[in-house]
Amino acid sequence: MFSVVGFAxxxxxxxxxxxxxxxxxxxMERVREGFAEAVEAQGGEVIYRAPAEPTVSAQIAIIEQLITQRVNVIAIAANDRDAxxxxLQRAMNRGxxxxxxxxxxxPQSRxxxxxxxxxxxxxxVQIQAISEMIGGEGQIAILSATSQATNQNLWIEYMKDELKKPKYxxxxxxxxxxGDDLRDKSVAETEALLQTYPDLKGIIAPTTVGIAAAARVLSTRNLGDEIALTGLGLPSEMAEYIKSGVCEWMYxxxxxxxxxxxxxxxxxxxxEVITGEVGETFEAGRLGERKVVETLSGEGTEIMLGEPFKFDKSNIDEWKDVY
Known part of the structure; x- marks a missing residue:
């Protein structure tokens, strides 16, 4: 458990x-840093909970504990969209x-x-990247986190939709x-992809754990020149692989x-500065004003941080010591 109390x-x-x-x-450790920074500066107490395994049951148990503790707010990165x-409705019913x-x-849960x-x-953008890397032809695979991860699944839906375009x-x-966002399992899944698909030309890993695991496998097996790799990664973990060319670029x-x-x-x-309704605005500290908007699917509302950022040899040294 990580706990921090602010006195602002x-x-x-x-x-x-x-x-x-x-x-x-x-x-998620870096997400914790930012969350604590914002809350601590305004005098709040942060309770951090990270289950040992990325399962729904573990998160439900944590939520029930937090309801008993009568916390003010629960912010959750979900292992399942609906389960x-x-x-979470019990939590909201308790105020x-x-x-x-x-x-x-x-949307009913938040x-x-x-x-x-x-x-x-x-x-x-990840399909566009892998296509450029492999010259627009060949077999590719996706190494995701858990099969229930809502963000991963939505990104993959858009990847598949992008692939329907004639140019692909x-x-x-x-x-x-x-790979369930577990290093060893992600390594094993990468190895299995290489064995099952000997003509594989590219891997997309839209998860920081997965892309680091895949890069490690490709580097160890000297396949960086044969199999392209892109996805979403932490600069601190991927700098050596970007410099070596195992991953030409990522986001x-x-x-x-x-x-x-x-x-x-x-x-x-x-x-109660906001309630989550479309059109509401608030000042988000050093990030400036943010607006509540409708999601692309039209189900519920969201607040957007920004666009994905491209990391390559030209800028990785600027970022590898940041996060």
Whole structure:
């Protein structure tokens, strides 16, 4: 457990819980930093909960504990879009404000979602990248997190939709594999892809754990020149592979800022500055004004952080020591 109490002016004089997908996820550790930064600066207390495994049952147990503790707000990166609904509705019925971030729960389970970037753009840009890397033809695979992760699944939907365009007719998506955001399993899934598909030309890993695992396998087996790799990764973990050419380029956003926006949103909900309705605005600290908008699907509302950022040899040294 990570707990931090701030002593600033009491704009957030309650307890704010951040529930992430699983322990040991570097991306989520950075999200925690930003969330604590925002809440602590306004006088709030942060409770951090990370289950040992990325399962729904583990997150439900944590939510039930937080209801008993009578926290003010629960912010959650969900392991499943729908299965958390009964527990989160119980929390809201007790007066607890609920938001999701990174990986969304359904609109009935939250007041608003904090989105790291436009999900359609995230999905499409990764197909565009792998296509360029492999010259527009060949077999590709996707190495995702868990099969229930809402953000991953939405990005993959847009990837598949992008692949329907005529210019990708010579690219074949042979498999979507799931490493469950666990390093060893992601390594094993990468090895299995290489064995099952000897003609594989590219891998997309839209998860920081997965892309680092895939890069490690390709590097160890000296396949960086034969199999292209892109996806979403932490600069600190991927710098050596970008410099070596194992991963020519990748994308991400700043997870510290994502957590920070989640913390600012939590305080705004708790103080009823916003309720999660379309058109509401609030000042999100150092990130400036943010607006509540309707999701692309038209189901529920969200607050957007920004666009995905491209990391390559030209800028990786600027970012590898940041996160």
């Amino acid at each position: 002016a009491a704009q957030a004089d309650g307890t704010y819980a951040l529930v992430v997908k699983s322990a040991g996820n570097p991306f 958390l609904q009964p527990a 607890i404000k609920v938001l999701s971030l990174d990986s969304a729960v359904n 007041m608003v979602h904090v989105n790291q970037a436009d999900p359609e753009l995230i999905g499409r 007719e010579d690219i074949e998506l042979v498999r979507v594999a799931y 991400l956003w700043n997870p510290i800022d994502l957590g920070y926006l989640g913390g600012e949103t939590a305080v705004a909900l708790d103080n």
